[in-house]
Amino acid sequence: MTILDKLIDIIYPPRCHVCHGFIDRAETGPFCKDCYAGFAKLSSPICTVCSTPFASEAQGDHLCEDCLRDRPAYRSAFAAFHYRGTVVKAIHQFKYRAKTYLSESLGRLMAEYAEGISIGSGNLLIMPVPLHPKRLRERGYNQGLLLARRVASHLKAELDFLTLRRARYTAPQAGLKKDERKRNVRGAFKVKDPSVVEDKTILLVDDVSTTGNTLNECARVLMRSGSREVFCLILAKAGDRSVFI
Numbered sequence: 615m616t617i618l619d620k621l622i623d624i625i626y627p628p629r630c631h632v633c634h635g636f637i638d639r640a641e642t643g644p645f646c647k648d649c650y651a652g653f654a655k656l657s658s659p660i661c662t663v664c665s666t667p668f669a670s671e672a673q674g675d676h677l678c679e680d681c682l683r684d685r686p687a688y689r690s691a692f693a694a695f696h697y698r699g700t701v702v703k704a705i706h707q708f709k710y711r712a713k714t715y716l717s718e719s720l721g722r723l724m725a726e727y728a729e730g731i732s733i734g735s736g737n738l739l740i741m742p743v744p745l746h747p748k749r750l751r752e753r754g755y756n757q758g759l760l761l762a763r764r765v766a767s768h769l770k771a772e773l774d775f776l777t778l779r780r781a782r783y784t785a786p787q788a789g790l791k792k793d794e795r796k797r798n799v800r801g802a803f804k805v806k807d808p809s810v811v812e813d814k815t816i817l818l819v820d821d822v823s824t825t826g827n828t829l830n831e832c833a834r835v836l837m838r839s840g841s842r843e844v845f846c847l848i849l850a851k852a853g854d855r856s857v858f859i
């Protein structure tokens with residue numbers, strides 16, 4: 615921290631990125647102690663492919679019923695946090711209240727988590743789940759892209775946010791039943807130029823995943839376009855399938 619930063623902290627005391635209470639930045643970064651403690655890391659037992667948390671601790675990590683029945687097109691989806699506690703508050707502010715500065719702190723948490731995941735080697739391309747232009751106009755930004763930027767710069771990997779596109783507008787997944795969610799995103803994405811993704815390992819980045827249908831559909835078109843493997847990195851995984859996102 616420079617003298618100028620310290621001076622700015624005295625004039626404008628730093629506030630928590632989530633609850634806006636005053637903080638001691640040296641202790642818990644951009645969050646207050648309570649908010650920092652409220653980030654719940656995703657922990658076992660979870661599905662080894664889609665990361666859905668299991669309610670029962672009777673068994674360790676294993677495949678969930680959905681992945682057993684119909685294996686996703688992606689190799690695995692990694693999630694930094696459970697969709698509960700501080701991360702829910704943070705995502706709502708980030709996504710629906712235009713607090714885009716949260717991409718800095720949340721993106722950093724995601725990037726630090728990404729350092730520890732195993733995603734093969736070489737030819738890595740980071741891609742956000744694209745938003746339809748209509749949704750992009752409404753919100754003004756793609757929250758997935760803001761996070762993907764942080765992850766790419768942290769991992770020193772290439773970022774591509776133009777090749778994977780929305781082919782059509784889809785209704786929000788929230789509120790749809792399981793089979794409706796799958797149908798809703800079927801054919802919703804396209805790869806503009808397959809040569810960009812050919813033989814590449816793709817890391818798809820998004821903020822929240824519930825059933826994983828959107829990630830799976832993105833992975834399906836990427837694999838069909840010649841990608842070597844697709845992994846997913848999400849900030850928070852919802853175990854409750856009826857959760858609002």
Ligand SMILES: [Zn+2]
Binds near residue numbers: 634645648
């Ligand atoms: Zn706070």
Ligand SMILES: [Zn+2]
Binds near residue numbers: 662666679682
């Ligand atoms: Zn699963």
